[in-house]
Amino acid sequence: MAAPAPRARGALRALEVDGREVAPVVVADTYLTRLRGMLGRRPLPPALLLRPAGSVHGMGMREPLDVAGLDDGGAVLDVRVLRPFGLTPAVRGVTQVLEAPVGSFARWGLVVGSVVTVGDAAP
Template sequence: MQLAVDDRPVADVEVADTVLTRARGLLFRRALPEALLLRPCSSVHGAGMRVPLDVALLSADLAVLGTQVLRPWAVTRPRRGVTQVLEAPAGSFERWGLREGSRLALTSA
């Protein structure tokens, strides 16, 4: 799938939407994908991660409710209205222009 930020295609995205794919997330990967969308999901952790990640907390309609850099072993707090979480290598959101208030979309690649 392709991820778009405010109608601009920015990256390929993997969707983790089963219990197993969400549980695995980015753990034990030698190479990180451009982006990973976890749904349903309201918070994430950096346990076992070696590098920081950009994290966007999303509403059901893919509006960005908040962003943060998640350091290894840190945790995001659950937040009202968050139903999905987007993870990407640190620095990705700045390159993509993704910030609170951005609208995301998924399209077939």
């Protein structure tokens, strides 16, 4: 049996909140993809997961974002709206940060205590 093909960098994957697929997500897991984040993306992707990351900033952003801090297991520890040129504080235990256009978390039912997972293929 052949080994599965490696995942392409920047490929969309399936984002799940509490076991429900909610949106495609870009996983930023290299220095350069984390550095870029949402900056200069038009339109914004439905979601962006930065890992590892403990906090994020809105320098150069033009619109607010929903931001959630996640632990290693994907549990949501902090939820807030990041305004342009704002900064999120470091929250103990946060090792990943999920960003999405403002209003996305409400539609997905994502709150503190939710569990976020990432599948292999976009919905």
